Amino acid sequence: xxxxxxxxxxxxxxxxxxxxxxxxxxxxxxxxxxxxxxxxxxxxxxxxxxxxxxxxxxxxxxxxxxxxxxxxxxxxxxxxxxxxxxxxxxxxxxxxxxxxxxxxxxxxxxxxxxxxxxxxxxxxxxxxxxxxxxxxxxxxxxxxxxxxxxxxxxxxxxxxxxxxxxxxxxxxxxxxxxxxxxxxxxxxxxxxxxxxxxxxxxxxxxxxxxxxxxxxxxxxxxxxxxxxxxxxxxxxxxxxxxxxxxxxxxxxxxxxxxxxxxxxxxxxxxxxxxxxxxxxxxxxxxxxxxxxxxxxxxxxxxx
Amino acid sequence: xxxxxxxxxxxxxxxxxxxxxxxxxxxxxxxxxxxxxxxxxxxxxxxxxxxxxxxxxxxxxxxxxxxxxxxxxxxxxxxxxxxxxxxxxxxxxxxxxxxxxxxxxxxxxxxxxxxxxxxxxxxxxxxxxxxxxxxxxxxxxxxxxxxxxxxxxxxxxxxxxxxxxxxxxxxxxxxxxxxxxxxxxxxxxxxxxxxxxxxxxxxxxxxxxxxxxxxxxxxxxxxxxxxxxxxxxxxxxxxxxxxxxxxxxxxxxxxxxxxxxxxxxxxxxxxxxxxxxxxxxxxxxxxxxxxxxxxxxxxxxxxxxxxxxxxxxxxxxxxxxxxxxxxxxxxxxxxxxxxxxxxxxxxxxxxxxxxxxxxxxxxxxxxxxxxxxxxxxxxxxxxxxxxxxxxxxxxxxxxxxxxxxxxxxxxxxxxxxxxxxxxxxxxxxxxxxxxxxxxxxxxxxxxxxxxxxxxxx
Amino acid sequence: xxxxxxxxxxxxxxxxxxxxxxxxxxxxxxxxxxxxxxxxxxxxxxxxxxxxxxxxxxxxxxxxxxxxxxxxxxxxxxxxxxxxxxxxxxxxxxxxxxxxxxxxxxxxxxxxxxxxxxxxxxxxxxxxxxxxxxxxxxxxxxxxxxxxxxxxxxxxxxxxxxxxxxxxxxxxxxxxx
Numbered sequence: 044x045x046x047x048x049x050x051x052x053x054x055x056x057x058x059x060x061x062x063x064x065x066x067x068x069x070x071x072x073x074x075x076x077x078x079x080x081x082x083x084x085x086x087x088x089x090x091x092x093x094x095x096x097x098x099x100x101x102x103x104x105x106x107x108x109x110x111x112x113x114x115x116x117x118x119x120x121x122x123x124x125x126x127x128x129x130x131x132x133x134x135x136x137x138x139x140x141x142x143x144x145x146x147x148x149x150x151x152x153x154x155x156x157x158x159x160x161x162x163x164x165x166x167x168x169x170x171x172x173x174x175x176x177x178x179x180x181x182x183x184x185x186x187x188x189x190x191x192x193x194x195x196x197x198x199x200x201x202x203x204x205x206x207x208x209x210x211x212x213x214x215x216x217x218x219x220x221x222x223x224x225x226x227x228x229x230x231x232x233x234x235x236x237x238x239x240x241x242x243x244x245x246x247x248x249x250x251x252x253x254x255x256x257x258x259x260x261x262x263x264x265x266x267x268x269x270x271x272x273x274x275x276x277x278x279x280x281x282x283x284x285x286x287x288x289x290x291x292x293x294x295x296x297x298x299x300x301x302x303x304x305x306x307x308x309x310x311x312x313x314x315x316x317x318x319x320x321x322x323x324x325x326x327x328x329x330x331x332x333x334x335x336x337x338x339x340x341x342x343x344x345x346x
Numbered sequence: 347x348x349x350x351x352x353x354x355x356x357x358x359x360x361x362x363x364x365x366x367x368x369x370x371x372x373x374x375x376x377x378x379x380x381x382x383x384x385x386x387x388x389x390x391x392x393x394x395x396x397x398x399x400x401x402x403x404x405x406x407x408x409x410x411x412x413x414x415x416x417x418x419x420x421x422x423x424x425x426x427x428x429x430x431x432x433x434x435x436x437x438x439x440x441x442x443x444x445x446x447x448x449x450x451x452x453x454x455x456x457x458x459x460x461x462x463x464x465x466x467x468x469x470x471x472x473x474x475x476x477x478x479x480x481x482x483x484x485x486x487x488x489x490x491x492x493x494x495x496x497x498x499x500x501x502x503x504x505x506x507x508x509x510x511x512x513x514x515x516x517x518x519x520x521x522x523x524x525x526x527x528x529x530x531x532x533x534x535x536x537x538x539x540x541x542x543x544x545x546x547x548x549x550x551x552x553x554x555x556x557x558x559x560x561x562x563x564x565x566x567x568x569x570x571x572x573x574x575x576x577x578x579x580x581x582x583x584x585x586x587x588x589x590x591x592x593x594x595x596x597x598x599x600x601x602x603x604x605x606x607x608x609x610x611x612x613x614x615x616x617x618x619x620x621x622x623x624x625x626x627x628x629x630x631x632x633x634x635x636x637x638x639x640x641x642x643x644x645x646x647x648x649x650x651x652x653x654x655x656x657x658x659x660x661x662x663x664x665x666x667x668x669x670x671x672x673x674x675x676x677x678x679x680x681x682x683x684x685x686x687x688x689x690x691x692x693x694x695x696x697x698x699x700x701x702x703x704x705x706x707x708x709x710x711x712x713x714x715x716x717x718x719x720x721x722x723x724x725x726x727x728x729x730x731x732x733x734x735x736x737x738x739x740x741x742x743x744x745x746x747x748x749x750x751x752x753x754x755x756x757x758x759x760x761x762x763x764x765x766x767x768x769x770x771x772x773x774x775x776x777x778x779x780x781x782x783x784x785x786x787x788x789x790x791x792x793x794x795x796x797x798x799x800x801x802x803x
Numbered sequence: 804x805x806x807x808x809x810x811x812x813x814x815x816x817x818x819x820x821x822x823x824x825x826x827x828x829x830x831x832x833x834x835x836x837x838x839x840x841x842x843x844x845x846x847x848x849x850x851x852x853x854x855x856x857x858x859x860x861x862x863x864x865x866x867x868x869x870x871x872x873x874x875x876x877x878x879x880x881x882x883x884x885x886x887x888x889x890x891x892x893x894x895x896x897x898x899x900x901x902x903x904x905x906x907x908x909x910x911x912x913x914x915x916x917x918x919x920x921x922x923x924x925x926x927x928x929x930x931x932x933x934x935x936x937x938x939x940x941x942x943x944x945x946x947x948x949x950x951x952x953x954x955x956x957x958x959x960x961x962x963x964x965x966x967x968x969x970x971x972x973x974x975x976x977x978x979x980x
Contacts, residue, residue: 210479
């Protein structure tokens with residue numbers, strides 16, 4: 044057949060393909076959408092910016108209700124927050140860091156969740172390593188606090204009360220993972236952060252001379268919303284859930300059984316030998332989806 | 347030791363020329379400052395003021411005025427704290443042990459040593475508060491105390507030791523305060539009132555002597571475990587963490603031995619200074635230096651043993667978490683400080699003291715100063731290289747490291763200056779060498795003569 | 804491209820869009836009921852798909868999900884048999900929600916003839932409760948008794964000695980009067 048007709052056929056097939064795709068997508072939209080987290084009628088205050096999975100700015104339904112006084116130290120009853128990080132999928136993009144820093148108004152000089160470029164030894168694979176605070180079950184930090192400013196809750200979260208912290212920085216010396224940061228200088232919080240009443244669950248407004256760190260976003264988790272870092276991950280690396288429900292969810296809503304996931308994928312915890320019993324599990328970087336970091340041969344970074 | 351109805355030294359009836367002479371010389375040290383004295387005091391006040399100004403600056407700018415960062419979260423404030431605790435440990439410990447063993451050569455130096463302890467503790471406490479991010483909340487440590495924290499153990503231990511040292515310093519001063527109260531020397535009215543109040547109506551009768559000596563003996567026994575606890579507990583501030591270099595079982599005894607070592611050196615330095623400037627040569631002779639020098643040698647050798655134990659295991663096994671610290675110390679960024687500590691602080695003093703048959707006073711004092719310098723540096727290399735070696739190496743920033751700022755050095759200077767100031771003022775208010783104990787010392791051969799001759803004086 | 808080509812492409816696009824929306828609008832929705840059951844001694848979740856009139860539907864794909872706090876946990880998928888039932892095993896150790904129930908959704912996929920439909924059931928299932936933290940431990944707000952007793956005895960013992968010494972000092976003062 045001549046070139047003209049061939050071209051026409053090719054073009055028509057393309058259009059056909061496009062229309063079928065459109066039909067399928069439209070059908071998907073017509074299906075009942077899977078339920079996302081419940082809305083929060085009790086929430087009030089200025090909406091917090093958060094990054095959605097498609098890197099668009101989405102707004103959460105407002106600041107979380109502030110739980111008074113000692114109730115903050117008890118935690119959400121019946122829950123045990125846990126996180127799983129799939130190292131096979133992490134490409135080191137750092138969206139989790141951006142989302143967390145936006146949510147918590149974190150100054151640019153520090154990161155609550157870090158993405159490290161790791162290589163355990165000379166011939167082992169290099170990989171990207173997101174590292175939030177592990178909220179350990181045997182936390183070295185809460186043991187050494189002289190005034191009970193940092194505490195472990197029943198729902199597994201380790202928080203800091205900056206109305207109590209005396210700034211001795213013993214917890215920073217005790218944490219083997221370097222998860223904590225100190226307000227050395229007077230904090231420069233933006234007005235949105237200063238407008239909120241202080242709560243250990245949000246950590247703003249900041250106080251000079253006190254310690255802060257990743258808090259597992261307990262106020263959001265209680266409302267059924269994934270933490271900022273988890274919902275912002277475009278690769279679905281971070282999973283978060285309630286260990287009492289034996290389920291962890293990643294951005295986009297995919298939910299898996301926690302125990303099965305860890306068992307079947309050789310999940311592990313970082314530096315188990317330290318005995319801190321972290322609440323963050325890692326899935327090893329096997330069958331990588333994205334190439335690992337390129338580290339200099341001579342000065343490879345070790346864990 | 348006390349015969350019944352023996353009049354106390356200073357009482358006109360207990361006259362011997364030697365006792366009068368002792369009293370005259372020692373009371374003479376309490377005469378008002380001459381010009382050199384005032385220059386010294388003004389210099390110390392100036393340095394203390396510089397430290398205070400630096401702290402006020404820090405209060406306004408936060409701890410960002412220091413060089414500390416999220417990785418070097420402890421700096422030379424903690425170094426100073428540990429150093430002063432170390433110095434404080436030895437003073438009272440030496441005095442107590444020498445008293446319990448009945449070593450007669452202790453008499454001129456016990457009060458000097460005990461005073462070091464008290465004033466070093468009075469600097470160590472504030473040094474910790476200076477390091478706090480929220481000093482306005484310091485009372486939270488009592489209000490919301492968590493007994494599981496080594497900081498609480500340190501607070502309890504430090505206060506217990508300070509109270510005990512105060513008692514242990516005060517008790518042997520009572521007879522001297524009575525001498526001062528009764529003496530003919532011209533004192534300002536307030537000062538004489540002070541002596542009268544503190545002397546507690548001491549008249550040297552048998553019952554008072556008995557009570558005093560028993561109290562001193564009990565305190566001497568009790569203060570020893572307290573002294574050992576203070577530096578062990580301070581060591582546990584580091585030992586109860588998971589960091590390489592800190593998390594070792596040897597750290598408690600290491601600190602204790604290091605403290606005794608640096609404390610003996612501090613005592614040597616102090617007695618040399620007072621001996622020279624207050625002209626106490628008749629009380630403190632070369633023998634005292636030689637004996638203290640022997641103590642210094644012994645503890646120097648023990649400390650060398652500890653240094654070897656501290657590092658050999660890590661180098662031999664090349665364990666991953668410890669590797670970086672050992673590397674920093676032996677060949678890396680902190681090698682200068684480490685080898686300075688080892689050579690100047692340990693090897694040279696030990697060699698000098700071991701090889702000299704009768705080391706000179708000047709030699710011993712020089713060596714003691716070197717030890718103190720070396721032990722300050724030792725505290726620095728305990729703290730900073732470990733902080734420079736986070737367990738998650740990949741998370742350490744590629745920074746220059748920790749270089750203390752002017753604020754930190756000023757406060758350090760202020761701390762040392764204030765320590766010297768407290769000591770100077772103390773030596774000007776109270777005789778730094780115990781009058782009654784020196785008189786007792788001289789009275790002993792006289793008592794022996796009395797017993798032999800069978801006559802009373 | 805000629806006008807004829809453009810016309811054909813446009814018609815194809817319109818057809819695709821129309822089939823989608825028009826299909827969704829007038830396709831009947833089956834009823835889905837789901838209930839726990841047993842098969843060969845193992846617990847199952849059985850979904851029954853029927854038309855509105857009660858006729859069982861065959862070959863309809865059904866997905867079973869369990870409601871979790873942050874999303875839906877997929878338990879399995881199956882196609883309906885000729886009696887309209889589809890089943891997946893229900894894991895015996897799957898913990899329930901805090902209300903003591905497992906909220907199951909059975910979701911049918913839309914086919915050429917029928918729209919998608921859901922059925923819900925709440926199966927009683929105990930929630931898991933990991934052991935709560937000891938309020939008295941090294942990491943907890945309150946100190947373990949052993950620590951308290953040790954500190955009180957040692958520190959208290961020393962301070963009692965001090966008190967005794969202070970008493971002696973007072974006696975000393977009285978003895979001089």
